[in-house]
Amino acid sequence: MTLTAKDVAEIMRLLEQSSFDSLSIEIDGVKLNLQRGSSAPVERTVVPAPATGSSRPPQSVLPKAKPPSEPGLSEVASPLLGIFYRAPKPGEPPFVEVGSKVEQDTVIGIIEVMKLMNSVCAGVKGEVAEILVENAALVEFDEILVRVRPGA
Amino acid sequence: MAIRRILIANRGEIALRVIRTCRTLGIETVLAASKADLDSLPARLADRTLCIGPARPSDSYLRQDTIVQAALGVKADAIHPGYGFLSERTVLARLCEQEGVVFIGPTAAQIEAVGDKLRARAEAESSGVPTAPGGAVENVREAMALGRRIGSPLLIKAVGGGGGRGMKRVDRLEDIPSSMELAGAEAGAAFGDARVYLERFVERGRHVEVQILGDGNGRVVHLGERDCSVQRRYQKLIEETPATGLSADFRARLHSAAVQFAERLCYRSAGTVEFLVDLERDAFYFLEMNARIQVEHPVTEAVTGTDLVAEQIAIAEGRGLRLKQEEVRPEGCAMECRINAEDPARDFQPSPGTVRTAVWPSGDGVRVDTHIVSGSRIPPYYDSLMAKIIVHASDRPAALKRMQGALAATRIEGVATNLAFHADVLTDPEFETGGVDTSYLPRFLERRRLAQEVRAHG
Numbered sequence: 001m002t003l004t005a006k007d008v009a010e011i012m013r014l015l016e017q018s019s020f021d022s023l024s025i026e027i028d029g030v031k032l033n034l035q036r037g038s039s040a041p042v043e044r045t046v047v048p049a050p051a052t053g054s055s056r057p058p059q060s061v062l063p064k065a066k067p068p069s070e071p072g073l074s075e076v077a078s079p080l081l082g083i084f085y086r087a088p089k090p091g092e093p094p095f096v097e098v099g100s101k102v103e104q105d106t107v108i109g110i111i112e113v114m115k116l117m118n119s120v121c122a123g124v125k126g127e128v129a130e131i132l133v134e135n136a137a138l139v140e141f142d143e144i145l146v147r148v149r150p151g152a
Numbered sequence: 153m154a155i156r157r158i159l160i161a162n163r164g165e166i167a168l169r170v171i172r173t174c175r176t177l178g179i180e181t182v183l184a185a186s187k188a189d190l191d192s193l194p195a196r197l198a199d200r201t202l203c204i205g206p207a208r209p210s211d212s213y214l215r216q217d218t219i220v221q222a223a224l225g226v227k228a229d230a231i232h233p234g235y236g237f238l239s240e241r242t243v244l245a246r247l248c249e250q251e252g253v254v255f256i257g258p259t260a261a262q263i264e265a266v267g268d269k270l271r272a273r274a275e276a277e278s279s280g281v282p283t284a285p286g287g288a289v290e291n292v293r294e295a296m297a298l299g300r301r302i303g304s305p306l307l308i309k310a311v312g313g314g315g316g317r318g319m320k321r322v323d324r325l326e327d328i329p330s331s332m333e334l335a336g337a338e339a340g341a342a343f344g345d346a347r348v349y350l351e352r353f354v355e356r357g358r359h360v361e362v363q364i365l366g367d368g369n370g371r372v373v374h375l376g377e378r379d380c381s382v383q384r385r386y387q388k389l390i391e392e393t394p395a396t397g398l399s400a401d402f403r404a405r406l407h408s409a410a411v412q413f414a415e416r417l418c419y420r421s422a423g424t425v426e427f428l429v430d431l432e433r434d435a436f437y438f439l440e441m442n443a444r445i446q447v448e449h450p451v452t453e454a455v456t457g458t459d460l461v462a463e464q465i466a467i468a469e470g471r472g473l474r475l476k477q478e479e480v481r482p483e484g485c486a487m488e489c490r491i492n493a494e495d496p497a498r499d500f501q502p503s504p505g506t507v508r509t510a511v512w513p514s515g516d517g518v519r520v521d522t523h524i525v526s527g528s529r530i531p532p533y534y535d536s537l538m539a540k541i542i543v544h545a546s547d548r549p550a551a552l553k554r555m556q557g558a559l560a561a562t563r564i565e566g567v568a569t570n571l572a573f574h575a576d577v578l579t580d581p582e583f584e585t586g587g588v589d590t591s592y593l594p595r596f597l598e599r600r601r602l603a604q605e606v607r608a609h610g
Contacts, residue, residue: 081225
């Protein structure tokens with residue numbers, strides 16, 4: 001079966017009357033995401049069968065980190081995929097907080113890969129301006145962990 | 153255990169192939185991708201994509217610790233390894249077993265048993281499956297003695313090799329000492345295992361392999377054979393099923409040999425038992441077993457109507473075999489052409505770059521497995537496989553015709569491909585007749601080279 005414009009209108013009406021804010025359904029490879037009060041209420045993605053023909057690929061997965069709060073900040077990216085820890089041990093104070101002064105070799109966190117702990121250094125002298133990752137979160141390779149305001 | 157989320161530890165067309173089946177089954181996909189692949193079609197189509205490391209495979213796709221950590225981090229129930237990379241590495245399967253992540257494939261012990269080619273040979277012998285005359289040799293003296301018994305030409309093979317890697321052909325027995333020394337040194341460097349063994353070289357052999365599925369408890373079914381004799385330097389180029397010119401009896405013996413071999417191992421998941429078929433002697437010999445889903449699996453899917461990736465997942469979930477042997481009834485003929493980003497005019501050198509235009513064929517009995525669309529980049533770090541064009545028809549002539557039409561409808565701009573080369577092979581009378589052996593493609597290339605020379609000078 002395929003969704004017609006009438007079907008979508010009907011589904012939207014049902015959502016309108018319901019107590020839910022969003023709805024997403026998938027029927028035969030057609031994804032329908034509805035959100036109450038969103039500027040782009042209907043997003044339709046057709047799943048290509050074993051991709052034939054020259055179709056436009058969907059959105060890239062590249063952009064991820066939130067933009068910096070001020071210009072000129074230096075980024076400390078994760079050298080590995082793993083679990084990011086802000087403190088040496090649970091319950092201990094974090095290696096750095098916003099405002100902490102760091103040297104190039106100051107450890108800003110630990111990344112665990114299968115019980116192997118890898119420390120991450122600031123790589124730049126300055127002051128921690130932003131911490132982007134929560135403790136014990138999975139971080140990807142090259143994901144920005146903290147931003148440092150370079151300086152003396 | 154129902155699998156709800158799968159981490160795909162691979163890239164390219166096979167990553168997309170696994171995503172496709174997962175979508176059909178309502179399973180979430182997490183793609184473990186290198187930085188060079190974050191923009192790829194599979195990365196965009198997976199429910200989630202994780203960047204596991206830089207472009208170089210040794211820093212990303214080949215890091216089993218990172219892969220398992222990623223699976224644990226996203227709470228994936230299972231890992232699908234695809235083919236290549238970590239698919240046949242005991243370490244990944246074992247790590248999964250330790251960490252309670254389902255490995256969609258055989259057990260670590262089974263991978264080990266077939267990865268050691270000498271042990272696989274012994275397993276074949278024990279299960280009554282014929283092997284080519286040969287065996288293990290510890291030193292040059294033993295090699296000379298065995299060489300005299302089996303006669304030349306022969307092959308010196310690395311125990312840790314496979315898929316054509318780590319092999320040396322010896323045409324004269326007096327060359328055994330020097331070749332063996334070289335083969336041992338190369339094997340040590342490439343596989344960390346310098347052991348070698350000898351095998352008779354079958355000059356006019358065909359590469360025929362049998363697709364099997366095992367439930368891990370000793371039950372095994374086969375899904376027919378694939379003829380992959382069209383090879384260049386052990387790289388398969390065209391695969392088809394059924395294999396042309398085998399008698400019903402020969403075919404049945406081949407199938408049951410594969411089943412016997414896998415049964416003895418209590419093999420779990422999809423696997424392929426490869427044989428060298430010597431039709432002149434009415435004989436076949438065990439070559440090796442591939443403990444993974446194979447590149448050419450779609451030709452089997454086309455004639456049997458089975459989704460092999462879905463069966464792999466069902467077996468991994470502990471649901472066993474959903475097929476009875478008598479329910480496997482292959483219909484018609486299927487053929488696959490591997491479209492690579494390589495330049496036949498420059499000795500098939502890889503041709504990475506950006507694909508400006510990609511138009512793939514479609515229509516009745518045509519399937520294209522590809523991750524390439526217009527604008528896709530082909531990074532230089534990985535293999536050059538762009539797409540597999542698979543056709544299915546009632547018989548071989550019809551399949552050939554359908555493939556010719558499919559290739560003609562394909563348009564690739566921006567990188568060099570072997571498309572035109574495929575088209576040439578398909579219209580070659582020898583290939584059209586069918587049943588070529590593995591020496592066919594080198595001969596075809598030589599003929600082509602000579603013809604070009606004549607044209608250039610005449």
